[in-house]
Amino acid sequence: MRRILSTVIGTAIVAITAAGLTACGSSDTSGQTLRVGTLTDAPPSIYLDNGRFTGYDNELLRDIAQREGFQVDFVSTEFSTLLGKVAGGQLDIGSSTISATSARKKTVNFSNGYDTSYTTVVSKKGAALPGANSFGGKRLGVVQGSVQDEFAGKLAGAEVVRFPDYNAGFAQLRSGGLDGWVVPKDIGQKYFDQNPSVPLEFGYTVLDKDTPSAFAVAKSNTDLLNKINDGLAKAIADGTAAKLHAQFYRAAPIAKELDKGGAGLPVKNS
Template sequence: MRSTLSKTLATAAALVALAGCGSSAGDPAGQTLRVGTLADAPPSIYLENGTFTGYDNELLRDIARREGFSVEFVGTEFASLLASVNNRTFDIGSSTISTTDERKKTVAFSDGYSTGFTTIVTKKDAGLTEVPRFSGKRLGVVQASVQDDFASKKVPGAEVVRFPDYNAGFAQLRNGTLDGWVVPKDIGQKYLDQNPDVALEFGYTVETKDTPSAFAVRKDNKELLDKLNRGLSAAIADGTVKRLHGQFFKTEPLPAELEPGGPGLPVQNP
C-alpha cells in the first residue's frame, strides 16, 4: 500500500511544526487553514509521494482557491477528527465524513460533495451476502466511522473489531483473522484493485445516500462554512466536481445532484 499509520503520523508532526501555533478564527480570506485528513482511504483521501490528495482533498483545494484562502493538510486518526475540529486543532475536517445527526452535535457540515455505499468485504466464495449470515462473525471497522455504527447497530450478533485506520483492518482481513471488513465501497474497491493476489469480494452492500459526505467545521465558524458552500456550488456548476469525480472514481457514476446544473446535496445543520 502507499501509506501506513506511522507515515501518517510522521507527516502530521512535520506539518504541525510548519503550521505554527493555534488555529484561525473568523473570516478565512487570505489565511492558511489547517485540515485534518486521513492517509489511507483511496480514492477519496490518501497520501501519495508525501502529498495529501484524493477526491475530497483536491476538491477542497479547488474551493480554497476560489474563496481566497490556503489549506495545509495534517494526517490524523478518524476517531479524533471531529473533536479536533471542535477544539480548534483543525479548521476543517476532510475525510469522507458522513453527515449524521449524531455528528452534527459536535460540528457543522458543508453541503455534500459525494454519496456512496457501505459494503462488507469478505473472502471470495464465503457466501456472506446477507446481514443475518454475519451473526457470530468478526467484522473490522475504522473506529468511530459510519461503518462502525452500521456494524454495531445493524448487523446483529457480529463481533465488531475496531482499528485506527483502513490499512490495519485490511491487513487483518487479508491474514484471515476477520470474516468481513466494513468500508465505503469505493475504498474497498481500491484495496481490491491494488491487491489482486488476495481472493476477496463484496459480500453485502447498502446505499448511504441520506447522509452525504461533507467537510466539517466548527459550529461557530459561519464565515468558513459559507465559503465552503459557495465554492462547492461554483465547482458543481462549472463541472469541476464532475471532472474530479471522474478522475478519482473511474467506474462509479456521479450522483445526478452533482452534475453541472444540478441542485447539489444540501445539508441542514441544527
C-alpha cells in the same frame, strides 16, 4: 524601566505568535492557511501519494480554497479524533469522506454534500455474507468512529473489531483475523485493484445517500462554512466537481445532484 521593557517584550511576543498561527478558531479566513485533518490510506477519496495529500475529497477542497481565497495545510489525523479536533479548534476542516449524520451534527457543522457512497462488507471469496442476517458470530473490522463502525454495530450477532485506519483493518482481513471488513465500496474497490492476488468479494451493501460525505467545521465558524458551501456550489455548477470525481472514481458515476449544473446535496445542521 523593567516594567516598561517587560510590557514591550510581552506585546512583541503576542504579535509574533499571532502572526505565526493558522486560522484555527478564526471567523475570518480570507488569506489564511487553514489546517485540514485527513487520512492517508483511503484511496481514491483521501490518501497520500509521494508525500502529497490527494484524492477526490482533498483536490475538491483545494479547488474550493482557491475560489474562496484561503490556503489549506493537510494534517494526517486518525479518524476517531478528527471531529473532536475540529470542534476544539485544533483543526479548521475535516476532510475524510465524513458522513453527515445526525449524531455528528451535535459536535460539528457540515458543509453541503459532495459525494454519496455505498457501505459494503468485504470478505474472502466464498464467505457468504450477502445480507443483514449473515453476521452472527462474525468478526467485522471497521475504522473506529466511522459511519461503518455504527453500521456494523447494528448487524445482529456481529463482533465489531475497531482499527485506527483502513490499512490495519485490511491487514487483518488478509491474514484471516477478520471474517469481514466494513468500508465505503469505492475504497474497498481500490483495495481489490491493489491486491489482485487476494481472493476478495463484496457482500452486504447499502446506499448512503441520506448522509452524504461533507466537510466538517467548528459550529462557531459560520464564515468558513459559508465559504466552503459557496465554493462547492461553484465547483458543481461549472463541472469541476464532476471532472474530479471522474478522475478519481473512473468506474463510478457521480450523483446527478453533483453533476455539472446539478442542484447539489444540501445538508441541514442541527
